[in-house]
Amino acid sequence: xxxxxxxxxxxxxxxxxxxxxxxxxxxxxxxxxxxxxxxxxxxxxxxxxxxxxxxxxxxxxxxxxxxxxxxxxxxxxxxxxxxxxxxxxxxxxxxxxxxxxxxxxxxxxxxxxxxxxxxxxxxxxxxxxxxxxxxxxxxxxxxxxxxxxxxxxxxxxxxxxxxxxxxxxxxxxxxxxxxxxxxxxxxxxxxxxxxxxxxxxxxxxxxxxxxxxxxxxxxxxxxxxxxxxxxxxxxxxxxxxxxxxxxxxxxxxxxxxxxxxxxxxxxxxxxxxxxxxxxxxxxxxxxxxxxxxxxxxxxxxxxxxxxxxxxxxxxxxxxxxxxxxxxxxxxxxxxxxxxxxxxxxxxxxxxxxxxxxxxxxxxxxxxxxxxxxxxxxxxxxxxxxxxxxxxxxxxxxxxxxxxxxxxxxxxxxxxxxxxxxxxxxxxxxxxxxxxxxxxxxxxxxxxxxxxxxxxxxxxxxxxxxxxxxxxxxx
Ligand code: GDG
Numbered sequence: 001x002x003x004x005x006x007x008x009x010x011x012x013x014x015x016x017x018x019x020x021x022x023x024x025x026x027x028x029x030x031x032x033x034x035x036x037x038x039x040x041x042x043x044x045x046x047x048x049x050x051x052x053x054x055x056x057x058x059x060x061x062x063x064x065x066x067x068x069x070x071x072x073x074x075x076x077x078x079x080x081x082x083x084x085x086x087x088x089x090x091x092x093x094x095x096x097x098x099x100x101x102x103x104x105x106x107x108x109x110x111x112x113x114x115x116x117x118x119x120x121x122x123x124x125x126x127x128x129x130x131x132x133x134x135x136x137x138x139x140x141x142x143x144x145x146x147x148x149x150x151x152x153x154x155x156x157x158x159x160x161x162x163x164x165x166x167x168x169x170x171x172x173x174x175x176x177x178x179x180x181x182x183x184x185x186x187x188x189x190x191x192x193x194x195x196x197x198x199x200x201x202x203x204x205x206x207x208x209x210x211x212x213x214x215x216x217x218x219x220x221x222x223x224x225x226x227x228x229x230x231x232x233x234x235x236x237x238x239x240x241x242x243x244x245x246x247x248x249x250x251x252x253x254x255x256x257x258x259x260x261x262x263x264x265x266x267x268x269x270x271x272x273x274x275x276x277x278x279x280x281x282x283x284x285x286x287x288x289x290x291x292x293x294x295x296x297x298x299x300x301x302x303x304x305x306x307x308x309x310x311x312x313x314x315x316x317x318x319x320x321x322x323x324x325x326x327x328x329x330x331x332x333x334x335x336x337x338x339x340x341x342x343x344x345x346x347x348x349x350x351x352x353x354x355x356x357x358x359x360x361x362x363x364x365x366x367x368x369x370x371x372x373x374x375x376x377x378x379x380x381x382x383x384x385x386x387x388x389x390x391x392x393x394x395x396x397x398x399x400x401x402x403x404x405x406x407x408x409x410x411x412x413x414x415x416x417x418x419x420x421x422x423x424x425x426x427x428x429x430x431x432x433x434x435x436x437x438x439x440x441x442x443x444x445x446x447x448x449x450x451x452x453x454x455x456x457x458x459x460x461x462x463x464x465x466x467x468x469x470x471x472x473x474x
Contacts, residue, residue: 003128004035004455007119007143008136009087011039011069022136024235025447027067029455034066036131038123041071044079059122072122074115081111083139084310090173091138093313095162096274096368099172101313109175113142120146127154132458135186137161142178145185157188157458159230162370163397164196167203180208184223187465188458190230192370192397197229217464226461230454231401233446234376243353243381251354259358262337263424265300266359268352268374269366270307271344273317276367276393276410277304281324281340283365283416288332288339290414291421296337298424300363301355305346318344356381360388361423364396365410371397375405376442379435387435389423391416401441404434 006026014027014037030037041060062069074082085108093101120143127133133156135143144156170176180203183189191197201218204210210220218225242248255264265284269275284300304321308314325342332339347355356362362378375390375398382388392398392405399407406419 001033002130002132004029004033005131005133006037008039009139011037011071013064029451030067036068036070038070041073043073044076045073046076078111078115081108082115086112087139088308094173095165097165104174116142117146119143124150142182145182148185155458155462156186158186159190163368164199166199167206170203181221184221184225187461188226190228190454192231193400194229224465228457230450232371233450234373235447236380236443239380242350247350248353251351252357255358263298264359265361265363267302267363271304272307273313274366274368276365278320278324279410280363280365283413285328286413286417287420301341303343303347353381362390365393366396367410369396379438379442387431389426389431391419391423402438404437
């Protein structure tokens with residue numbers, strides 16, 4: 001069996017539940033194949049002497065069971081230009097349709113290219129001829145092109161966890177042509193949704209003159225690239241185990257005891273402007289104003305896990321949330337009831353299932369989101385005999401799959417408030433019906449399906465390309 005090599009910006013110990021996200025998604029694939037996970041250590045060094053502290057030609061190697069973790073440090077300038085600059089001040093905002101928040105600076109682009117070259121230089125000597133390489137997310141778009149330039153002929157797939165913007169928004173990135181050409185060095189590009197696929201293909205056709213071939217292949221730059229939608233799923237079983245573990249049960253009973261007389265609404269997000277948090281608070285305010293029966297009755301718990309605090313836009317958001325939550329509590333709160341409990345801290349992953357289960361309604365209302373796993377986690381944690389209701393933004397990738405949720409436009413506070421009211425008053429029979437349909441979807445398209453579908457499609461793409469002996473670009 002070929003070894004799986006995962007490359008992503010950050011690397012986590014796949015045995016730790018706290019790692020969450022990608023670690024949970026790929027741990028089986030890594031363990032089964034004795035795989036390697038390569039990425040940034042999260043550390044920076046400020047001078048060249050510190051760089052020598054790295055072993056194995058600049059790579060820290062650590063074995064975790066059968067899996068090897070290989071990490072590199074970055075210097076301060078690379079951290080600022082590649083990570084804070086290009087990844088999080090250019091690609092993240094633009095791909096989430098926020099040109100107003102993008103900061104275009106030529107130094108960011110060169111830092112991004114430099115770090116991708118560095119990753120390729122450090123990774124290439126560690127590769128074996130039959131390794132399958134799976135690169136993750138927007139930090140590493142040009143990695144395959146750098147590896148190919150060094151002579152790497154391995155199958156390389158790329159999965160983008162964030163959405164693809166409409167072609168004209170994408171074209172605002174000064175280096176967009178270079179980014180697109182770089183993507184054609186992969187054998188497969190995986191996206192979250194059909195709408196991302198549509199944007200990607202339309203962009204490639206209009207800006208790169210690509211030809212759309214049968215079976216999901218695009219031809220441009222003398223290369224053939226396969227493109228597919230692989231909506232990321234969750235590990236439903238792992239989450240059920242977490243819910244049944246001591247911390248999960250403990251959290252559930254504490255929340256039930258504390259809020260026995262209340263309806264609990266819950267939001268769990270990284271504090272990020274893509275998540276629509278101010279709009280959510282405004283919708284909740286509208287609910288209290290126009291459906292006064294919810295006063296003294298409904299409480300919104302909003303967990304906003306700190307994220308990317310070195311960036312200015314996130315500081316502004318934090319201040320805006322402090323002010324909105326303060327105002328709603330000041331205007332509507334009573335001695336024995338606060339409308340919003342806003343918690344700007346990380347909650348331990350083991351406690352999340354209990355929190356989800358004790359809530360009647362989840363508010364997952366991003367302005368734009370690649371998928372949104374919180375929506376799926378909330379559903380998986382519910383009691384099937386008395387499940388809560390999911391209020392979901394139509395602009396989350398998850399909305400393409402989770403059709404039985406109450407879909408809302410998060411920019412419309414009145415419409416969102418009406419959906420929340422509907423959720424709070426939904427009869428048990430309808431809740432059960434919707435929940436069981438949603439569970440069938442998240443069980444069928446779980447994280448194992450996602451990984452296998454992507455890797456099978458990658459292998460097929462490589463076979464098809466070899467059969468046609470299509471020339472590789474340099
Ligand atoms: C990107 C894309 C796509 C949240 N708060 C806490 C916490 N979380 C966990 C959740 C969930 C994960 O973080 C968040 O995942 P999302 O999918 O909601 O969003 P992003 O972090 O923006 O992820 C997204 C995803 O990649 C996967 O492809 O779905 O669209 O933006 O698992 O539970 N975990 C803990 N404490 C918290 O306070 N422990």
